[in-house]
Amino acid sequence: MPSEIPVKLPSGYVEFFSDLESWQNEQQIKLQASVNINIIEDALRKISKHRRPLIEITGLEVDSSLYRQMLADLLRFLVKQRPDIKDSLVALQNKADDFDYPVLINRLLEQNRGYFEELAKASGLSPELLIFVLDHALRPYLRLYAAQYQADLMEHTYHHWDLPAICPICGSKSHFSRLRAEDGRRFMFCDRCFAEWETRYLECVHCGNDEPGKINYLSVENDASNQLYVCENCRGYLKTYDERPTGMPTDLFVANVQTIYLDMLAEEKGYSNHNDDWSLK
Numbered sequence: 111m112p113s114e115i116p117v118k119l120p121s122g123y124v125e126f127f128s129d130l131e132s133w134q135n136e137q138q139i140k141l142q143a144s145v146n147i148n149i150i151e152d153a154l155r156k157i158s159k160h161r162r163p164l165i166e167i168t169g170l171e172v173d174s175s176l177y178r179q180m181l182a183d184l185l186r187f188l189v190k191q192r193p194d195i196k197d198s199l200v201a202l203q204n205k206a207d208d209f210d211y212p213v214l215i216n217r218l219l220e221q222n223r224g225y226f227e228e229l230a231k232a233s234g235l236s237p238e239l240l241i242f243v244l245d246h247a248l249r250p251y252l253r254l255y256a257a258q259y260q261a262d263l264m265e266h267t268y269h270h271w272d273l274p275a276i277c278p279i280c281g282s283k284s285h286f287s288r289l290r291a292e293d294g295r296r297f298m299f300c301d302r303c304f305a306e307w308e309t310r311y312l313e314c315v316h317c318g319n320d321e322p323g324k325i326n327y328l329s330v331e332n333d334a335s336n337q338l339y340v341c342e343n344c345r346g347y348l349k350t351y352d353e354r355p356t357g358m359p360t361d362l363f364v365a366n367v368q369t370i371y372l373d374m375l376a377e378e379k380g381y382s383n384h385n386d387d388w389s390l391k
């Protein structure tokens with residue numbers, strides 16, 4: 111059962127993200143049939159040795175013309191879903207022929223905000239919208255790439271990765287974790303590439319603090335599953351879906367959107383998720 115949301119989100123907000131995720135899942139399945147992504151041997155050892163996300167070490171080959179097609183399809187999907195911002199989407203559509211795709215794809219992989227700010231300025235577009243659309247068009251590729259390492263990540267990341275708030279595959283910042291139903295172990299979730307990796311149950315993912323009593327737990331009434339873990343050392347917080355009360359997994363991508371009230375609660379109490387997301391400055 112979805113939890114009752116104490117803060118009212120704009121109508122259709124959660125549904126939009128849920129539909130976007132479904133659309134991306136379909137694209138990923140189509141890609142899987144047509145694209146061959148090489149699997150990297152000893153991937154976890156590599157990230158551990160370099161202390162960098164896998165994609166930064168190996169790069170990712172993305173065919174420019176396939177990506178352009180993905181972007182065109184995503185824009186059509188978005189125009190249908192979000193008629194309220196149709197004009198901005200059409201403006202982006204009109205500029206899309208001028209972009210240098212091989213460069214643009216690499217800048218997306220690097221999460222290079224400066225490049226997209228310049229591009230937005232030169233094209234008369236909003237940088238937030240530009241990054242949102244271009245990055246979401248890349249995500250089916252990132253998810254296909256990340257899926258190859260998922261089983262390994264679940265088992266072994268703990269010993270290979272000491273930057274728990276950063277995705278060891280795509281390098282994106284994570285703000286969401288789950289506690290597994292069967293054993294309460296904590297797994298971080300990347301909403302960009304869908305990788306999951308284990309981190310210690312009681313350790314701040316931002317600063318590494320594990321002092322007893324300095325990590326606290328907040329939840330809202332009538333909602334045992336969605337929780338906030340807050341750190342008194344760095345005043346950081348982490349949203350968490352605990353599978354144990356219901357015994358059920360949930361869609362973590364949607365849960366992250368659904369629990370914006372927890373972000374608001376945390377910020378109200380003076381905590382921060384230390385958001386240095388490249389897409390949201």
Ligand SMILES: [Zn+2]
Nearest residue numbers: 277280300303
């Ligand atoms: Zn990721």
Ligand SMILES: [Zn+2]
Nearest residue numbers: 314317341344
């Ligand atoms: Zn901390």
